[in-house]
Amino acid sequence: MAEKKAAVIMGSDSDFPVVSAAVKRLKSFGIPTEVHVMSAHRTPEAAAEFSKNAKANGFGVILAAAGKAAHLAGVLAAHTTLPVIGIPIKSSTLDGLDALLATVQMPSGIPVATVAIDGADNAAILAAQILALSDDTIAQKLAEMKTQMAEGVAKKDEALQAKVAEL
Numbered sequence: 001m002a003e004k005k006a007a008v009i010m011g012s013d014s015d016f017p018v019v020s021a022a023v024k025r026l027k028s029f030g031i032p033t034e035v036h037v038m039s040a041h042r043t044p045e046a047a048a049e050f051s052k053n054a055k056a057n058g059f060g061v062i063l064a065a066a067g068k069a070a071h072l073a074g075v076l077a078a079h080t081t082l083p084v085i086g087i088p089i090k091s092s093t094l095d096g097l098d099a100l101l102a103t104v105q106m107p108s109g110i111p112v113a114t115v116a117i118d119g120a121d122n123a124a125i126l127a128a129q130i131l132a133l134s135d136d137t138i139a140q141k142l143a144e145m146k147t148q149m150a151e152g153v154a155k156k157d158e159a160l161q162a163k164v165a166e167l
Contacts, residue, residue: 004031004058004135005059006059006062006127007063008023008033008034008035008036008065009038009063010036011065011067011070021120021121022123022124024124025124025125028141029138030141031128038050040074051075051080051082061130068099070086070099070100074110086103086104086115087115087118087120088114088116089118096117100114125142128141
């Protein structure tokens with residue numbers, strides 16, 4: 001089976017500072033990634049067309065980042081059977097709560113997996129977990145990441161124990 005790509009779609013280029021964490025994480029797993037700006041409101045036809053053709057174009061998962069009304073993930077999900085992961089982006093208006101609610105409160109039949117506000121890194125990890133179901137290389141990299149995280153916590157605990165012993 002051919003390697004599946006991840007799409008990272010953002011509603012505005014101003015979302016890139018947050019979204020870049022997802023792009024970096026996806027690349028660290030060796031997942032081919034395409035990044036685009038498309039708007040649910042300003043370029044709805046382009047967003048729909050991209051999503052309709054995503055599976056045929058070799059994508060296995062779509063990450064969609066948007067702030068404010070945040071309809072991008074839902075628009076993409078409406079036009080594909082691929083899993084869509086929404087990344088609500090914090091805005092100055094309501095600190096991202098508006099984007100979170102718009103992303104997570106999808107109607108029945110149009111699911112969007114949603115991560116925390118500005119949770120691009122977790123969105124990429126979730127995307128990797130989805131792709132790892134059919135890609136052992138990604139699965140191994142995820143396992144290595146979990147091991148490294150556990151080792152990091154153990155080191156922090158060891159350092160804390162040394163500080164506690166000094167009290």
